[in-house]
Amino acid sequence: MTQPLTAGTTEALARTPRIALVGVHGFGERHLENLARLGAKGSLELVAVADPLPPAEGTLGAEGTLGPEVKVFASLDELLASGIAPDVVIVSTPIQTHAPLALAALTAGANVYLEKPPVASMAQYEEVMAAAARAGRLVQVGFQSLGSEALPAIEALVASGEIGDVRGISATGLWLRSKAYFTRSRWAGKRSLNGTDVVDGVATNALAHAVATGLRLAGARTVADVESVDTDLYRANDTESDDTSVVRVKTTAGSTGGTVLTCALTLCAPVQSAPSVTVYGTLGQLTFFYTEDRLEISSAEGTRTETFGRTDLLENLLAARTEEDLLSPLSGSGAYVSVLEAIRTAKAPQQILPEFITWEGEGDAAHPVVHGIEALIRRAALGQATFAELGAPWTGSNGPALNGPAFSVDGVPVAALQDGSQVRPTSSPRPYLHPVRTLAGTVVTDHVPEDHVWHLGAGVALQDVDGINFWGGRTYTRDAGAYLWREDHGRIITESAEYGDGHRREQLSWLGPDGTPLLGEQREWRWAGVGNSAWKLTLDFRLESATGRPVLLGSPGSNGRPQGGYGGFFWRLPKVGDATIWTPDARGEDAVHGSVAPWLAWSGTFDAGTSAPGHVTGDPGLGHPATLVFLASPQAPDPWFVRHSGYPGVGLSLAWDTPVTTGPGRPVHRTVTVIVADGFLATQDIEQLISTLGEPA
Incomplete structure (x- = not known):
């Protein structure tokens, strides 16, 4: 107005x-x-x-x-x-x-x-x-x-197409504040004071500029420009207000239309760094360090840095004749106030338990450091995920927020089923298992990792289903001979499920970007104990065309990328120390990758955490020994897909270098069994376990 x-x-x-x-x-x-x-x-x-x-x-x-x-x-x-x-x-x-x-x-x-x-x-x-x-x-x-001259420059760069289409925006802040910061006044660290709203907090005060700048670049100014706000609020300090939070905003308007802005912010970092807002594009990205008016532009031509001037907001107000002349008018803060209102009305921030915090400094200069906060901030920004969805241990969920049943062996929780509904669209939302644990509680899956935020625990994913990406991330095409960001991501939804003791049967639909069904899937999970220190998980899935015609199931490998035949069953591992990867006939990533063998084993020290806070307290951080044994599908001699040097992952390639066809009444059927064991297993131990299961070694 x-x-x-x-x-x-x-x-x-x-x-x-x-x-x-x-x-x-x-x-x-x-x-x-x-x-x-x-x-x-x-x-x-x-x-x-x-x-x-x-x-x-x-x-x-x-x-x-x-x-x-x-x-x-x-x-x-x-x-x-x-x-x-x-x-x-x-x-x-x-x-x-x-x-x-x-x-x-x-x-x-x-x-x-x-x-x-x-x-x-x-x-x-x-x-x-x-x-x-x-x-x-x-x-x-x-x-x-908002007085920075970088903002119109960023808008011009986006409009020019230099970074392609906007995929999302993040605002990140890693600051530290001491005890003195929260004792400087009566209202500091308060959500209310004597019944009056204060709404102090990391997103509403200390790093409010990160939120406001992110909203401006997302084209969100008014209340009507905000479709939804998700809040995930925590506190390490003895305060009412949050100091470590994720706020996720979906916009309705602006030049980028329907953009998701993810604000991942903390006042509990080990060291303070310049906060930033990043615009992610299909061809590059722009990172604006707003306290320095410094812009990093990354594109196909490389990376360059530009520094801009800034207009003083008081001078701008004095020169203004109408509201349109203002750089930061109150009417343009409606979107920001929508975020503040969501925080004001959210439940009180959750206390981060002391075992996840290290205090540094003495007296009023002491400040808390939340364990692993730097990596979590990056993952939240890249994956458009909250701390709870990432499964940060101090969220109290011992894993991502559960939206499906847990699998247990003899009363011990060993896996949680996620429906994928909170996964960002460009990561191809789909059901998956995470966290998966050994009987002793060692976590042996990862999801939304910083290197590939579209990797989701254990499940089924394909990068090419008649040209639709059900894997997430960029798509490899034969014409380009490269990975490209495209608007080609599908999603997998659960239509129905039957859950019993040791098994779960599901009917799933694989939907294209427009909601059209491409595949129907019958999936069954089965789990049971195998002795005192191991259990087995079996995944059986059948993929059948839902189009009334044949559907091609492909991979980067079938589209021309050498050694890139991933797709089908895939298991993303967390960080593993001293990893050993072998089959009955080969040892090491290079030798095992692309080979056909009845089983593949992966052992090492897994240091993604344990199931109970008591285990975390006093944990020396040396990792926990475990072994995963993957048994090949009896239906087809699919090659093993293995990655270790770039990231830890194992899969069975449904379409290594040639697409597979499924038609009405002609499903593609695979069964994979995984033995999850504590400790290090040798080949003799593995073959004995397999023999006990009644499987051919």
Whole structure:
């Protein structure tokens, strides 16, 4: 909405603008420095300040004073009642006071510079917006990063197509704050104070600029531009507010339309680094370090860095004639307030247990470090996932948030079924198992790993089903001879399931991007114990055309990529130390990859965690020995697909170098069994286990 200036304001522009500052401590000191700078240029006149803790005489501003002509009051009400009529009131006070002070300033006829966050609730936002409209005044919000000249440059780069189509946006922040930060004032670290909303927190205050900048680049300004907000809030400090959180926003509008912005933020990092916002494209990416006005552009031509200037938001407000002239208008903060409102109304942040935190420093300078937070922030940003969905151990879920049944052997949970509904579209959402554990609790699967965020535990995935990608990530095409980001990702949904003791039968549909069924799948999971230290998992699946015609099942290998025949059954492992990979006739990644053998074994020390917090406490971090034995499908001699040097993964290739066809009444059928054992097994142990199962060795 364009807000015109009234005649009184227009007249004021003909003389030096008169400024009043409310709140001279904390960030108010930065405003004093800026006011001194602009006053020295003759751009404005600071006429008054208000603060319930008035500064001592002669102590205001840079070099000790701004002169005796600056009047000092204990409150904005006293300031306005004195007859001083400021043209602009700067509000740099505790969050819960922003709205009432802005309302008072607007009623008095002043324009307002409102520090972030502008308000503490959506109701306050609507009230201040209405007051500004009635008064015909302007409200600028202090998101200084929105004054960066990098923002229009980024928008131009996206529009030029240099990074291709936008796939998503992330905002990441790894900061650290000490105990003193949360004891600096009564409202710090509070969600409310004496029944009044405060909504302090990592996304609403400390790293609010990351959220606001990400929303601006996602084209989200108004409340209507936000379709949904997911919050995942935690705290390591003894506070009410969150200090380690993921906020995921899906937008409805803007040049990128329907973009997902994932904000992964913490105040509990081991070291502080420059926060950033990244725009991911199909041909490259843009990373904006907004505190430095520095932009990294990565594309097919390489990586280059550009640094930009910044327009001061107070100068921008003084020069503005209408709301459209403002770089950070209150009307453009509606999307941000939608995020704040979602955080305000979310359940209280969950406490991170002490065993997942290391305190560094002494006394008021001490600060918490959440274990593994740097990698989790990166994974959350790349995978558009929350900490709970990633299975961060301190979320209390001992794995990703369960949305399916758990598999147990003799009362011991050994696997959890995920329906994949929270997986981002470009990772080809699908059901999968994760975490899968040994009987002693060692986790032997991974999902949404930083290197390939579309790798999802243990399950079935194919990169080419009649040209549709059900694997996730980029697609390898014969024409390009390379991997390309394309809008070709399908999804697999569960139509029905029967669950019993030691087995689960499912009917699945493989749907194209437009929702058209391509395949129907009958899938069965079976699990049972094998002695005291091992259990077996069997996956049986049948893929059948749902189109009424033959459907080709392919892979990068069948599309021309040498040694790239992955697809079908796939098991993504976590980090494994001292890994040994072998079959009855070969040893090592290079020798085993592409071979046909009745079984493949993988042993090593797995250090992705254990099942119980008690195991984590005092864990020396040396890893836990385990062995996985994969038994080949009896239906076909599919080659083994093995990766270790780049990432740890094992699969049986359904279409190694030639596509497989399924037609109506002619399903493609495979059965894979995996023995999950604690400790290191030798070949003799493996063959004895297989013999016990009644399988051919």
